Amino acid sequence: MLARLPAWAGESLGRGLGRLAYRLGWRRTVVEEQLARAFPERDEAWVDATARACFDHVGREWLSVPYVTRRGLDEVRRRVDMSGAADTARRAYGEGRGVVVVSGHFGNWELAGSVLPALGFPTDAVMQGIKNEPLDRFVRQIRRRNGMGLIDRARAWDVLVAQIAAGRMVAFVADQDARENGVFVPFFGRPASTHRAPALLALRTGAPMLVGGVHRTGHREYRLWLVRIEPPTTGDVKNKVKEMTTSWVAELERWVRLYPEQYFWHHKRWKSVPPGTGPAATGRNMGEAVTGRAGARRQGDGSAYTVEL
Numbered sequence: 243m244l245a246r247l248p249a250w251a252g253e254s255l256g257r258g259l260g261r262l263a264y265r266l267g268w269r270r271t272v273v274e275e276q277l278a279r280a281f282p283e284r285d286e287a288w289v290d291a292t293a294r295a296c297f298d299h300v301g302r303e304w305l306s307v308p309y310v311t312r313r314g315l316d317e318v319r320r321r322v323d324m325s326g327a328a329d330t331a332r333r334a335y336g337e338g339r340g341v342v343v344v345s346g347h348f349g350n351w352e353l354a355g356s357v358l359p360a361l362g363f364p365t366d367a368v369m370q371g372i373k374n375e376p377l378d379r380f381v382r383q384i385r386r387r388n389g390m391g392l393i394d395r396a397r398a399w400d401v402l403v404a405q406i407a408a409g410r411m412v413a414f415v416a417d418q419d420a421r422e423n424g425v426f427v428p429f430f431g432r433p434a435s436t437h438r439a440p441a442l443l444a445l446r447t448g449a450p451m452l453v454g455g456v457h458r459t460g461h462r463e464y465r466l467w468l469v470r471i472e473p474p475t476t477g478d479v480k481n482k483v484k485e486m487t488t489s490w491v492a493e494l495e496r497w498v499r500l501y502p503e504q505y506f507w508h509h510k511r512w513k514s515v516p517p518g519t520g521p522a523a524t525g526r527n528m529g530e531a532v533t534g535r536a537g538a539r540r541q542g543d544g545s546a547y548t549v550e551l
Contacts, residue, residue: 244308249462252305252349260301264294269508273297276507280430283538295503303350306462310353311384318353318360322456327468328361334450334470335363342451345442346417346494347506350464352384357456357466358411359389365411366391366441366496368398402439406447416441417494418514426516427488429495435514441486445473445508453490457501469493549550 264270273293281288334341341363347353360363363475366518367390385392393401393412405412416437424435438525444451454468471489474482499506 244305245515246312247305249307249309252309253302253461256305258300258301259305260297260299261294263301264297270297272510277337277502279432279512283524292503293507296507298506299504300506303352304459306350307384310462311356311388315356315360315388316527321462322357322360322461323459323465324352324357324361326465329362329406330452330468330470331358331363334452335411337450338409340409340447340449341439342406342444342447342449343411343413344451344453344490345413345418345455347415347509348417348455348494348498349501350503351455352381352413353464354456354466355385355390355413356388360534361372363411364391364409365389366393366405366415367413368393368395368402368415370395377385380527389470399439402443403447404447412443415489416440417511418509419442419511421514422517423455424514425484425487427484427491428466429491429511432512433516433519434491434512436487436491438483438487440490441471441483442479443480444471444486445479449487453493455494455497457497457504465495467497495513 247255270293273296274289277289277292277296278284278286284292287290310321331341343358344363350367355365355367367385369382369385369392371406375400382392390413391405391410392407402412414437416439418437420435420437422435423438426433427436428434429436440451443449451473452468454473456466458462459465471486471493474485477485503523509517
């Protein structure tokens with residue numbers, strides 16, 4: 243039904259749903275606090291306006307996905323300006339070593355996953371299952387319809403290496419909090435726990451690594467951007483992983499600074515803090531410490547605990 247809505251109707255409905263979520267307070271405090279911390283030079287009026295725009299954006303983009311994907315890869319090619327970025331992808335793919343592509347929850351990340359198949363590249367996306375089973379089936383259907391293979395994140399390493407060896411592109415959306423298993427790199431001036439897998443996969447296999455995304459430029463019009471991340475020439479694997487992760491996160495931050503309303507601030511990006519540093523202050527009043535109930539939770543493999551507020 244959503245896919246059959248005229249574009250203008252889908253835009254209006256999506257924006258309305260986003261505003262409803264904002265008024266109901268769904269994660270609104272999280273969005274406002276993280277915007278205030280990321281942009282300390284901005285005043286409260288800017289934070290409020292940008293937070294509202296974030297909710298509008300999420301609502302519009304979610305409802306644009308069924309509309310675009312139902313119409314196939316020709317619609318993706320029509321909606322997304324791929325000039326320039328497509329050449330970056332072709333050069334990397336032409337080396338014949340597979341390609342690691344990493345992105346974040348910026349712009350329209352679902353549409354971004356369809357761009358690589360639209361350019362003719364065999365592509366697999368790493369996916370974490372969604373607890374809501376109908377929603378999980380819906381998202382998987384959308385991604386497969388536009389040519390993406392799906393790799394479940396749990397125990398995915400051997401599959402990832404095999405797909406890279408077969409010369410395919412492997413795509414990650416890797417900007418969510420990685421807890422104590424991640425590598426801490428700067429994001430808007432604060433250490434953010436970030437998944438190691440994209441950089442480690444590129445280093446282990448020798449595949450080129452690209453960071454990119456698709457951001458909105460107009461009424462269901464978008465632009466693709468891609469930047470190559472070069473591996474360090476010195477240092478051990480641990481330091482190389484951190485350096486490459488720092489580089490791609492910095493590039494993502496550059497684009498988020500340009501379009502802050504198109505980032506998914508609803509996710510608690512700085513939920514984990516480096517060992518020994520303790521909980522950080524949060525919110526608009528920087529003198530107020532985080533309050534909440536602390537609890538320990540064992541990781542899925544039983545190997546470690548993480549403390550959450």
